[in-house]
Amino acid sequence: MSQIDDLQLLLKKLPGIGPRQARRFVYFLLSADAGYIHKLTTTLDQLRREKSLCSFCKRLYFNSNNKVLCPTCSDTSRDLSKLLIIEKNSDFENFERSGVWNGKYFLVLKNIGVTEDNPQNRLSLDRVIKEIESGSVNEIVTALSVNPDGEYTTEYISKQLRPYTETHNLKLSSLARGLSTGSEIEYADSETLKQALNNRK
Ligand SMILES: [Zn+2]
Known part of the structure; x- marks a missing residue:
């Protein structure tokens, strides 16, 4: 399987995305400029690091000092x-x-x-x-x-x-x-x- 197929499979996991749309995303990403790709990957990485899961409601929330309950639950x-x-x-x-x-x-x-x-x-x-x-x-x-x-x-x-x-x-x-x-x-x-x-x- 080619690397293009690998990326297509990864994108197909996104909600509501079929194989053809995933393929279009692959070609879009491969032709996008380096600045866009850098921003996309660093934003995603930063959000993943800053996310917390509320211990009560199971909601994702960000940038809070309270690491147990989300701002809504508290x-x-x-x-x-x-x-x-x-x-x-x-x-x-x-x-x-x-x-x-x-x-x-x-x-x-x-x-x-x-x-x-x-x-x-x-x-x-x-x-x-x-x-x-x-x-x-x-x-x-x-x-x-x-x-x-x-x-x-x-x-x-x-x-x-x-x-x-x-x-x-x-x-x-x-x-x-x-x-x-x-x-x-x-x-x-x-x-x-x-x-x-x-x-x-
Ligand atoms: Zn909560």
Whole structure:
């Protein structure tokens, strides 16, 4: 296999990129000027070195002195008793841009596939359950995309957390009913997110 094929394979791993697009990227990168390539590699390298993973919400964050919790999880001006379960970092950014949620977040990082065995090995809700049991969190809303994996994951989470609605008076709801089929949280506009939040059930 040629080095060009190696680079194509690496680029094909990017989300949403097929083999032909990956090939176009290869030729773009190979013909780009040295300054661009240097900037690209040093920026990536610097971001990788400065990134931290929040020990609670699993979100990526940068340039913070607090190496345990991200600025959102430690922001006492937010209502930290409310928790929004989302899939990924870009969904977090969309909610924050929209300004429709003032609680904290928890990222599942990748929805559970409908054919996936033992989802409990990959998606642990232990930290969330601890927050419920300690009384720190009293409302949880799942906000996952309306597609088969997203709906399956919502069901899985609801099943795990439902007992706490009885024992700990937890308010548990889902955004799914306020969104149309196929809706991706990442691309939803702020009005849609706001309405879905208001219609949570
Ligand atoms: Zn966090």
